Structures are given as C-alpha cells and as structure tokens.
Amino acid sequence: MDKVDLKSLDMDGLLEFMAALGEPSFRARQLMHWMYEKRAASIDDITEYSKGLRQKLSECAYISSLKLRERVQCDDGTAKYLLALEDGLSIECVLIPDKERLTLCVSCQVGCAQGCGFCKTGTMGILRDLLAHEIVGQVLAVSELIEPGRITHIVFMGMGEPLLNLLEVAKAIVGTITGILGMSPRRITVSTCGVVPGILDLPSKAPGVNLAVSLNAASDHVRDSIMPINRCYPIAELVSACRKFPLKKGRTITFEYVLLKAINDSL
Numbered sequence: 001m002d003k004v005d006l007k008s009l010d011m012d013g014l015l016e017f018m019a020a021l022g023e024p025s026f027r028a029r030q031l032m033h034w035m036y037e038k039r040a041a042s043i044d045d046i047t048e049y050s051k052g053l054r055q056k057l058s059e060c061a062y063i064s065s066l067k068l069r070e071r072v073q074c075d076d077g078t079a080k081y082l083l084a085l086e087d088g089l090s091i092e093c094v095l096i097p098d099k100e101r102l103t104l105c106v107s108c109q110v111g112c113a114q115g116c117g118f119c120k121t122g123t124m125g126i127l128r129d130l131l132a133h134e135i136v137g138q139v140l141a142v143s144e145l146i147e148p149g150r151i152t153h154i155v156f157m158g159m160g161e162p163l164l165n166l167l168e169v170a171k172a173i174v175g176t177i178t179g180i181l182g183m184s185p186r187r188i189t190v191s192t193c194g195v196v197p198g199i200l201d202l203p204s205k206a207p208g209v210n211l212a213v214s215l216n217a218a219s220d221h222v223r224d225s226i227m228p229i230n231r232c233y234p235i236a237e238l239v240s241a242c243r244k245f246p247l248k249k250g251r252t253i254t255f256e257y258v259l260l261k262a263i264n265d266s267l
C-alpha cells in the first residue's frame with residue numbers, strides 16, 4: 001500500500017485520515033500545527049505525539065517537502081530557487097527583496113500552456129498543474145532556506161497561469177497561506193495573462209487578494225501577436241472583467257507591461 005503524503009490532505013482530509021486510524025479529531029489539528037507552524041520535516045519530529053502514535057502513522061503516511069535543486073543569486077538582490085517535486089519535475093520561485101519587503105514569486109503549474117511570446121516558460125508547454133500543498137511547499141522551502149528572514153508578500157507570477165489552476169491556488173491561499181500561516185490576503189497578488197472567467201471567479205474563491213494583469217499591449221492587433229490568450233479574451237472583455245473586480249478603498253489592479261523592442265514600445 002502506498003503511503004499517504006499528509007501534506008496533500010486538507011483539514012477535512014486529515015480529520016478523516018485520523019478517524020480511520022481510530023484517533024480523535026484533535027490529533028488532526030495538532031498535525032496541521034506541526035506541519036505548517038512548527039515545520040516538522042518528518043513524523044518523528046512531532047514530539048507531541050507518543051512514540052507509538054508516531055510509529056503507527058509512519059507505517060502508512062509521511063510528510064513531503066520540496067527539495068532545493070539549485071539556487072542562483074542575482075546581482076540585483078533577487079535569488080532564484082529551482083525546487084524538486086516528488087515526481088522529479090522541477091519548478092522555480094524567485095525571492096525579491098525590496099526595502100522592508102521580501103516577496104516570494106511562486107509557480108502554480110509545471111510549465112504553461114499560454115505560450116506568451118516573451119516568456120521562456122511558455123515554450124515548455126504544460127506538464128501539469130501544481131497541487132495546493134506544492135504551492136505552499138515553495139513558501140515553506142524558501143522560508144527554511146532564508147531563516148531568519150521572513151517572507152512578507154507572495155505573488156503568483158512564476159511558472160503557469162494561476163487562474164487556470166484556480167481551485168488549487170485558492171486552496172493554497174485560503175486553506176494554508178492565510179488560514180494557517182497567517183499572511184493577510186492583502187499581501188498576496190495573483191497575476192494573470194487575462195483569463196476573464198478566472199478574474200470574475202477570483203474574489204469569491206480567494207477573497208481580498210490583489211489582482212495583477214499582464215497586459216503588454218494597448219491594441220488587440222499587437223496583443224494577439226504576443227499573447228495568444230487575447231484571441232479568446234480581447235482587451236475590451238479583459239477591461240470589462242477588471243472593472244467588475246471588487247476593490248476596497250485605496251487598492252488598485254496592477255497592469256504589467258514588458259517592453260519589447262519594435263513590438264510594443266511605441267505609440
């Protein structure tokens with residue numbers, strides 16, 4: 001029988017798992033606390049459990065973590081991390097220091113199907129969506145590596161299109177990053193290439209997070225040529241969806257624009 005990765009279970013899943021082992025529900029809450037707040041790397045680290053319970057759990061379960069494959073320190077202060085997933089695939093995340101802020105840019109898919117003309121990930125195609133615990137795993141793995149630094153902001157701007165993996169992205173945000181790690185949704189930004197149905201869904205799935213839109217052109221003609229998504233959701237539809245995005249006082253939507261020579265750098 002394959003062992004269960006405890007990180008892959010949400011609170012309901014852990015309650016069910018512990019109940020199946022004949023354990024009371026508070027054991028599931030303890031497990032959540034040890035995995036995400038105490039950062040237990042293995043079941044043996046959970047010293048609050050008796051030796052017998054740790055042994056019983058270890059026979060049928062384990063705690064996964066993302067492993068560092070490579071770290072590249074850039075001259076501008078950013079650091080790139082290549083992390084290994086359990087199935088051997090790799091994902092990237094980037095740590096960006098800026099005065100008091102320490103922002104982690106996370107991935108939500110392995111590769112990306114969107115094929116934006118200016119993006120290296122877009123040339124890979126998509127291999128698979130990340131699961132919620134693999135998204136959170138990036139935050140935990142980099143947090144461990146930068147101790148005693150503390151990640152203050154998270155942006156979904158790494159590999160993949162977050163609004164095409166919204167269920168897992170929202171689970172990661174609501175279930176763990178805000179729910180357990182305690183980060184305010186105001187410090188989290190979801191960046192999209194322009195997936196209109198996802199923009200409309202985001203406020204109900206992950207309330208209070210910021211929206212960023214990778215725009216990169218002011219006309220459909222130019223945007224069509226560098227961002228294939230524009231042929232499905234042209235600029236007028238995109239802007240209309242943005243106008244419906246609920247914004248509290250003082251908050252804005254960010255529009256990103258990469259300047260490409262002789263393509264989108266003139267009026």
Ligand code: SF4
Pocket residue numbers: 112113114115116119120121122123158159160161193214
């Ligand atoms: S959506 Fe993002 S990750 Fe995907 S190809 Fe476009 S820029 Fe790259």
